[in-house]
Every structure is written in C-alpha cells, then in structure tokens.
Amino acid sequence: MMTKKTYSDAGVDVARADSFVERLKRSSLREGHKKLWAGAGGYASVVPVSDDQAIALTTDGVGTKLLLACEQNNLTTIGIDLVAMCANDLLCVGATPHSFLDYYATGKLNDSHANALIEGIIEGCDQADMLLIGGETAEMPDLYQQGHFDIAGFALGMLSKEQLLTGAEISVGDTVIGVASNGIHSNGLSLARKLIVEGDPLRKELLTPTVIYVKPVVELLKQRKSNPSLVKGIAHITGGGWRNVLRLNKKVGFAFETLLPVPPIFNAIREQVELDEMYRTFNMGMGLVIISGEKPEPIIRTLKEYGLDSQVVGRVSDQSSTLSIKTGEGGRFETITLSA
Amino acid sequence: MMTKKTYSDAGVDVARADSFVERLKRSSLREGHKKLWAGAGGYASVVPVSDDQAIALTTDGVGTKLLLACEQNNLTTIGIDLVAMCANDLLCVGATPHSFLDYYATGKLNDSHANALIEGIIEGCDQADMLLIGGETAEMPDLYQQGHFDIAGFALGMLSKEQLLTGAEISVGDTVIGVASNGIHSNGLSLARKLIVEGDPLRKELLTPTVIYVKPVVELLKQRKSNPSLVKGIAHITGGGWRNVLRLNKKVGFAFETLLPVPPIFNAIREQVELDEMYRTFNMGMGLVIISGEKPEPIIRTLKEYGLDSQVVGRVSDQSSTLSIKTGEGGRFETITLSA
Numbered sequence: 001m002m003t004k005k006t007y008s009d010a011g012v013d014v015a016r017a018d019s020f021v022e023r024l025k026r027s028s029l030r031e032g033h034k035k036l037w038a039g040a041g042g043y044a045s046v047v048p049v050s051d052d053q054a055i056a057l058t059t060d061g062v063g064t065k066l067l068l069a070c071e072q073n074n075l076t077t078i079g080i081d082l083v084a085m086c087a088n089d090l091l092c093v094g095a096t097p098h099s100f101l102d103y104y105a106t107g108k109l110n111d112s113h114a115n116a117l118i119e120g121i122i123e124g125c126d127q128a129d130m131l132l133i134g135g136e137t138a139e140m141p142d143l144y145q146q147g148h149f150d151i152a153g154f155a156l157g158m159l160s161k162e163q164l165l166t167g168a169e170i171s172v173g174d175t176v177i178g179v180a181s182n183g184i185h186s187n188g189l190s191l192a193r194k195l196i197v198e199g200d201p202l203r204k205e206l207l208t209p210t211v212i213y214v215k216p217v218v219e220l221l222k223q224r225k226s227n228p229s230l231v232k233g234i235a236h237i238t239g240g241g242w243r244n245v246l247r248l249n250k251k252v253g254f255a256f257e258t259l260l261p262v263p264p265i266f267n268a269i270r271e272q273v274e275l276d277e278m279y280r281t282f283n284m285g286m287g288l289v290i291i292s293g294e295k296p297e298p299i300i301r302t303l304k305e306y307g308l309d310s311q312v313v314g315r316v317s318d319q320s321s322t323l324s325i326k327t328g329e330g331g332r333f334e335t336i337t338l339s340a
Numbered sequence: 341m342m343t344k345k346t347y348s349d350a351g352v353d354v355a356r357a358d359s360f361v362e363r364l365k366r367s368s369l370r371e372g373h374k375k376l377w378a379g380a381g382g383y384a385s386v387v388p389v390s391d392d393q394a395i396a397l398t399t400d401g402v403g404t405k406l407l408l409a410c411e412q413n414n415l416t417t418i419g420i421d422l423v424a425m426c427a428n429d430l431l432c433v434g435a436t437p438h439s440f441l442d443y444y445a446t447g448k449l450n451d452s453h454a455n456a457l458i459e460g461i462i463e464g465c466d467q468a469d470m471l472l473i474g475g476e477t478a479e480m481p482d483l484y485q486q487g488h489f490d491i492a493g494f495a496l497g498m499l500s501k502e503q504l505l506t507g508a509e510i511s512v513g514d515t516v517i518g519v520a521s522n523g524i525h526s527n528g529l530s531l532a533r534k535l536i537v538e539g540d541p542l543r544k545e546l547l548t549p550t551v552i553y554v555k556p557v558v559e560l561l562k563q564r565k566s567n568p569s570l571v572k573g574i575a576h577i578t579g580g581g582w583r584n585v586l587r588l589n590k591k592v593g594f595a596f597e598t599l600l601p602v603p604p605i606f607n608a609i610r611e612q613v614e615l616d617e618m619y620r621t622f623n624m625g626m627g628l629v630i631i632s633g634e635k636p637e638p639i640i641r642t643l644k645e646y647g648l649d650s651q652v653v654g655r656v657s658d659q660s661s662t663l664s665i666k667t668g669e670g671g672r673f674e675t676i677t678l679s680a
Contacts, residue, residue, distance in 0.1 A: 036473060045473035047439055047496065049389050059441045059476045059494050067482055099387055101399045103443065103492040133376060133385035136399045136492070141530055142407055143490065148483060152443040152476070154399050154494040156387065190481055 039093025040167035040233055041247030044157065046093055054164070056095035056157040060085040061150065063239075065189045068207050070147055071198070075113055077209040078151070079120020080127065081186045084210035086155035087128040088236040088288065091217045094165035095157030097128050102135040106149035109139050117151065120209075127212040130155070162228075163221060167248040169232045170316055175296050176245075178260045178313035179303060181287030185210040187238050188281040195272050196265070205265050213288050216306035220290070220299060229293030237283040245289050246323055246340040253319035257326045260285045260311060276336045279325055291316065379433025380507035380573055381587030384497065386433055394504070396435035396497040400425040401490065403579075405529045408547050410487055411538070415453055417549040418491070419460020420467065421526045424550035426495035427468040428576040428628065431557045434505035435497025437468050442475040446489035449479050457491065460549075467552040470495070502568075503561060507588040509572045510656055515636050516585075518600045518653035519643060521627030525550040527578050528621040535612050536605070545605050553628050556646035560630070560639060569633030577623040585629050586663055586680040593659035597666045600625045600651060616676045619665055631656065 037046040037054055044058040062081045069078040079102075087097040102121055104114070114137070125132045144150070184192055184206055196202050217234065224230045233248040245254050262285045270278055278284060292299055296312050303310045317324070323338045377386040377394055384398040402421045409418040419442075427437040442461055444454070454477070465472045484490070524532055524546055536542050557574065564570045573588040585594050602625045610618055618624060632639055636652050643650045657664070663678045 036471075042474075045439070045441065047473065049393060049395065049498065053389060055389065055395060055496075057439070057441060057474065057494070057496060059443050059474065059492075061443060061445060061476060061478045061480075063478055064480050064483055066480075099385070099397070101385065101397060101494065103399050103401060103494075105401060105490055105492070131376075133387065134382075134397065134399065136401060138401045138403055139530075140401075140404050140406075140490075143404055143488060145485065150445055150480075150483065150490055152399075152445070152492045154397070154441065154443075156395075156397060158389065190479075 037164055038166060040165045041092055041235065041244070043089045043092035043236060044095060046159070046164065052161050054159055054161070056090050056093050056159060057155070058086050058089045059152060059154045060089065061152045062186045063189050064193060065186050065207070066150065068189065068193060072204065072207055074207060075116035075120070077120050077207065079117050079122070080124040080209035080212070082151055082153040083121060083124025083128050083130065084212045085186050085238065086153045087130060087212055087214050090155055090157035091213060092165065092234045092236050093159070094163040094221060095159040096218050096221065097130045097155060097157045097214055099131045099133045099156045100125055101133060101154045103138070103152040103154070104135065104149065105138040105140055105144065107141055107144035107146065109137065113149070124212060128214040129218070162225065165231070165233060167233045169229065169293070170249040170252055170291050171293070172252060172316050172318045174232060174316040175292045175312055176254055176256065176314040176316065177290040177292060177296050177299055177310055178286040179213060179288040179290065180260050180309040181237070181263070181283045181285055182211050183208040183263050183265050185283055185287055187241070187283065191273070191281060192269055195269050202265055202268050211287050211308070213308070216303045216308055219302055223298070223302070227294065230299070231290060232293055233291035235289040237287055237289065241280045241282055242284070242323060242325065243280060243338050243340060246321055248291065250321050250340070253317040253322040253324070254314060255317040255324050256314035258311065258313055259325070259327065260309070260313060275327065275329065275334070276338065279336065280338060286313065377504055378506060380505045381432055381575065381584070383429040383432035383576060384435060386499070386504065392501050394499055394501070396430050396433050396499060397495070398426050398429045399492060399494045400429065401492045402526045403529050404533060405526050405547070406490065408529065408533060412544065412547055414547060415456035415460070417460050417547065419457050419462070420464040420549035420552070422491055422493040423461060423464025423468050423470065424552045425526050425578065426493040427470060427552055427554050430495055430497035431553060432505065432574045432576050433499070434503040434561060435499040436558050436561065437470045437495060437497045437554050439471045439473045439496040440465055441473060441494040443478070443492040443494070444475065444489065445478040445480055445484065447481055447484035447486065449477065453489070464552060468554040469558070502565065505571070505573060507573045509569065509633070510589040510592055510631050511633070512592060512656050512658045514572060514656040515632045515652055516594055516596065516654040516656065517630040517632060517636050517639055517650050518626040519553060519628040519630065520600050520649040521577070521603070521623045521625055522551050523548040523603050523605050525623055525627055527623065531613070531621060532609055535609050542605055542608050551627050551648070553648070556643045556648055559642055563638070563642070567634065570639070571630060572633055573631035575629040577627055577629065581620045581622055582624070582663060582665065583620060583678050583680060586661055588631065590661050590680070593657040593662040593664070594654060595657040595664050596654040598651065598653055599665070599667065600649070600653060615667065615669065615674070616678065619676065620678060626653065
C-alpha cells in the first residue's frame with residue numbers, strides 16, 4: 001500500500017501555525033483591545049470608528065502559489081488571488097470591502113514581473129469593488145533568491161454595527177449553503193505542488209485564480225438588513241480546509257450531506273492523500289459557506305445572478321465543534337468527522 | 341583614489357523603485373479614488389469614514405535589516421523597527437496611530453524566532469500606543485531560504501479633517517526642526533551591510549531599533565488643534581534619505597544650515613560613499629523633520645520631555661523642489677543640493 005501524504009509531509013505544520021496564532025492572540029489582549037468588535041471566526045479585526053460604524057482589517061498572502069506562478073512564468077493572475085484571500089475574509093465579518101494595499105518584496109525589481117503583478121491586483125480590486133490605495137515595494141538583495149519574491153495584501157472593509165456577523169445567532173437546524181470554488185484557490189499548494197508534478201497537464205490548472213465572492217455576497221448582506229436571519233454566518237474556506245466552518249460558532253456543529261461537485265484537480269491529488277486530510281487541507285469544490293436561518297432559494301438565486309453555483313450542502317447540528325461530511329466517493333457513503 | 345560606493349552598487353535601484361511607485365499610483369486613479377483625502381507626501385493613504393473623520397493606512401517592511409538580525413541571531417528588536425516604519429509614516433499625514441497587523445512569512449515556522457519577533461512587535465506597539473490586532477503567519481517551504489523570513493507591517497491611524505496634514509500651508513521662511521535619530525534606523529542597510537563588514541564592532545550597532553516618534557508628535561498634533569501653524573508638515577526620513585522632505589510641498593525648497601550631530605556609524609560609512617549619496621540614502625542623524633510656522637521652542641521642549649533631541653536645522657526656502665545642505669564636514673563648509 002502506498003504511503004499517503006499529509007500537508008505536514010509537504011513542510012507545512014498547520015497545528016504549530018495555529019498555536020502560534022493563539023499565542024499571538026493572547027499577547028495582544030491589551031487594555032485597548034476590548035474596544036474591538038468581535039467578528040465571526042476572527043476572519044478580520046473590527047475596529048470601531050464611532051458607536052455605530054467600524055472598519056474591518058485583514059492581511060494575507062498567497063502562499064507557495066507564488067512559486068507556481070514563477071515556474072509557469074505567468075504572474076498576471078496571482079494578484080487576483082492576493083485580493084481574493086483578503087476580500088473574501090472581510091465578507092465573513094459582514095464588512096463591505098473598500099480598499100487594498102499591497103506589500104511586494106523582491107531581490108531585484110523586475111519591471112515586467114511588477115507590471116504583471118499589479119495588473120492582477122487591479123483586476124482583483126475591480127472584481128472586489130475595492131480601491132487600490134497604496135503599497136510598498138521593497139528591493140531586498142540577498143534575502144530573496146533569483147527571480148523570487150513575496151507579496152502580502154492588506155484590506156480594509158467598512159460596516160455598521162447591525163451588519164456585523166458574529167456567528168452567535170447560528171442555531172441548530174440552520175441551512176448550510178456551499179458556494180462553488182473553481183479549483184484549488186490559494187490553499188494547500190505546498191502539498192499539491194508535490195503531488196501534481198511538473199509536466200503533468202493539471203499543473204497549469206493549479207494557477208487558476210481564486211474566486212472573489214464579493215459582489216453577490218455584498219448584495220446578500222444588503223438584503224440581510226431587512227431580514228437578519230438571511231445570513232447568520234459566512235466562512236471562507238482557506239488554510240485548514242473545511243475546519244474553517246467550525247470557527248463561526250463553537251457551540252454548534254455542521255453536518256454536510258449533499259456536497260458540491262468536486263473539481264477534477266482534487267481527484268488527482270486524492271490518489272495520494274487520505275480523504276479526511278483532503279478536507280482538512282483543501283476547499284474540495286466549496287470556496288465559501290453561508291449559514292442561513294431562512295429559505296435558501298433567494299440566496300442561491302442571487303449567487304446565480306453573479307454566475308456562481310451554490311446549493312444546500314447541509315445543516316447546523318447539535319454536535320458542538322464537530323464537522324461531519326458524508327461523502328459518496330466511489331459509490332460508497334462514508335462519514336468523516338473533523339474537529340477544530 | 342578609492343571608488344565610492346552608491347546605493348545602486350549595493351543592488352538597490354531607488355530611481356527604478358520610484359518609477360514603479362509612480363506607475364502604481366497612476367494605475368490606481370480609479371473612479372472611487374477621488375474620495376480619498378490627500379495627505380502630505382503620500383506617507384499614508386487617508387480614507388474618509390464620514391465628512392469629518394478619516395482613517396490613515398500604510399504598509400512597510402524593514403528591508404535587509406532582517407538579514408542582519410538573522411546573522412546576529414537577535415530578532416528581539418526587529419519588530420520595533422517594523423512598527424516604527426509604519427507608525428512614523430502615519431504621523432506625517434497628521435494621524436494618531438491606532439492599530440497594527442503583521443504579515444510573517446517563513447520557510448519553516450520556528451517558535452523561538454516567532455516569539456522574538458512578536459515580542460518586538462508588542463514592544464513597538466507599546467512605544468507607539470498601538471494595538472496589535474491581527475496578523476498572518478505563512479509557512480512557505482521552498483520560497484524562503486533556510487532560516488530566512490520576511491515581515492511586513494500594516495498600520496491604521498485615525499484623524500479628523502482638521503488634523504490632516506497636507507503640506508499645502510508650508511511657506512517660505514517657516515522653521516525646519518530636525519529630530520534626532522539614534523543611528524541608521526531601517527534604511528540604507530543593503531549598502532551599510534556591505535561597508536561595515538562582519539567582524540567590525542560597529543556592525544552590531546546597525547541593529548539598533550528605529551526611534552518611534554509617536555508619543556511626542558501626537559502631543560504636538562494635539563497642541564496644533566488650537567494653533568494650526570505650529571505643525572505644517574512632518575517628514576519621516578526613510579528610503580530616499582533627506583529627499584523625503586521634498587515630498588511635503590513641491591512649490592518650496594528646504595535649506596539646512598545647522599545640522600544635528602551625525603552618529604559615528606555614518607562616519608564609518610562616509611569613508612566609502614560620496615557625501616551627497618549619504619544624504620540621499622541615510623538619515624544622517626535626523627530621523628524626523630517638523631516644519632513649523634511658529635516659534636520652535638515649545639516643539640523642542642515637548643520632544644525633550646519624551647527624551648528626544650531636536651533643534652532648528654534650517655528654513656523653508658523659495659528654491660522650489662530643492663534641498664540644500666550646508667555641511668561643515670572636516671572644518672570646511674560645503675553646500676550640497678538634492679532634488680526630488
């Protein structure tokens with residue numbers, strides 16, 4: 001029997017990264033900190049600017065998807081991924097994405113690289129209805145290897161108190177709607193790059209840019225103003241895979257029974273990775289999750305108007321902090337369980 | 341005669357980086373962009389949240405000072421530099437620094453490195469009266485070399501319309517006050533590392549953390565509320581050296597005649613670098629510049645209360661976009677001129 005690969009084998013230790021993030025969180029519990037509003041899942045930090053208004057802030061990168069972009073000599077869409085990673089996170093606290101800044105560090109500034117990157121960032125900002133308002137370009141000889149660079153994004157969203165998504169309203173029986181991804185997005189690439197090797201025709205597909213869910217979701221957040229239970233929580237499926245849904249509310253669980261189609265790229269990876277590890281690492285065809293206390297049809301219809309496929313994928317359960325997934329892989333049904 | 345080194349010889353092309361930043365700026369002139377407030381020198385982007393209130397945003401890194409920190413196996417203060425680079429920039433548009441997020445990317449997460457880094461960031465946030473509200477930790481095997489990493493900071497400040505510094509009020513005859521640096525801060529390190537080589541006892545000094553000017557300057561910005569001409573402009577001396585002052589107002593010039601003491605570290609570098617290149621690259625003992633239309637004594641006194649040395653270093657001149665520096669190096673007086 002073949003040895004299955006885990007994300008840790010690929011050099012990424014999510015558990016240790018998590019514990020570092022926890023420590024960071026504790027370290028930042030300082031006097032002024034209590035003034036922040038608590039947005040669902042810690043997807044973004046929410047800083048009030050008045051009694052009723054706040055701004056949401058988040059930062060993210062695109063991980064080793066960058067290396068794929070360099071290898072394929074195609075940097076035109078990696079900026080879309082960068083904006084997507086930040087903008088989709090802002091939605092999860094109920095914020096409307098507003099502005100974006102980028103940090104671009106490289107060993108030696110290369111005009112054609114820089115232009116391609118910026119092109120993608122501008123395209124991403126268009127898709128996310130955001131303004132590119134600034135950035136830092138750092139030339140750091142000796143730190144980055146020949147042709148290598150890193151990019152990070154910083155995004156700002158705005159929201160009123162009534163728009164804040166805390167996840168607290170999520171209750172047993174609520175509907176879980178899955179919104180389709182278009183492939184691997186920007187997570188699990190360190191593992192995927194090792195399994196879909198250079199020369200494999202699928203390797204090019206790993207570079208497909210992450211879906212930006214902003215426009216339809218902002219529309220849903222508007223509809224929510226007159227109907228708060230329409231959207232009770234939003235989870236962006238990123239690092240940590242489907243476990244991200246558990247961040248929304250620790251008191252409940254989530255039972256997934258009717259899954260979205262799994263893009264072929266994941267089947268190719270699946271041959272070498274255990275099924276539960278797949279769901280812990282990748283989006284498996286579902287890039288965003290919306291929890292609703294209402295009938296799902298208006299949500300699905302709104303998403304469709306913006307060209308996005310979605311469907312009811314499950315229910316909120318009373319199994320706290322437990323995520324169960326009934327997969328129909330290979331004709332058999334198997335339930336896998338993930339915990340936070 | 342010895343060949344003098346320039347910053348470009350060290351692998352950093354400031355002119356090309358500038359042109360990239362310009363291009364970026366043009367690319368981002370989109371519909372919504374006009375809604376931003378124009379802060380002096382583009383030190384931070386100022387996004388209004390109401391008719392009277394705005395937030396200021398900036399992002400920065402610490403450049404190759406990181407490599408020095410790794411080499412000296414001392415990461416405890418590089419976080420202070422990171423906060424300083426961002427927080428001091430916020431002051432230049434008149435904002436009060438409020439919150440900070442960090443992006444930390446590394447090949448392999450190392451707990452002791454991460455702890456030391458965060459310690460510095462928390463210390464920096466204390467010095468800057470800022471909250472550490474979030475961050476991203478990215479493990480990127482293959483991108484970063486063994487033991488290498490990069491960090492970027494993202495800072496948020498708040499201001500009212502009357503607090504905004506645009507630089508437009510700066511006029512001929514205004515007083516230029518220089519505030520002391522404590523060494524090289526976080527700029528020009530790619531060159532300095534090549535000239536103050538490993539083994540040189542001064543090399544350790546290159547790691548001295550950047551001064552955070554927040555507390556006294558926020559105090560001055562408060563005093564300015566009842567006396568707007570007390571502070572008409574603030575320039576943080578970073579990449580580009582003293583030319584940063586020219587960013588404040590293109591219609592005037594700046595004549596420096598009575599300079600602050602130059603820390604010994606710069607004299608060691610000076611032996612291999614032309615004098616004008618020194619001022620184009622380094623802070624030369626002056627980390628911050630304040631332009632005032634009032635008597636300087638209250639400003640100098642306030643800075644002193646917070647332990648910072650400052651003095652009148654010159655005047656605003658009618659030589660537009662021209663910076664002249666009368667240096668008394670070696671007993672001779674020489675005037676060097678820098679243009680934007």
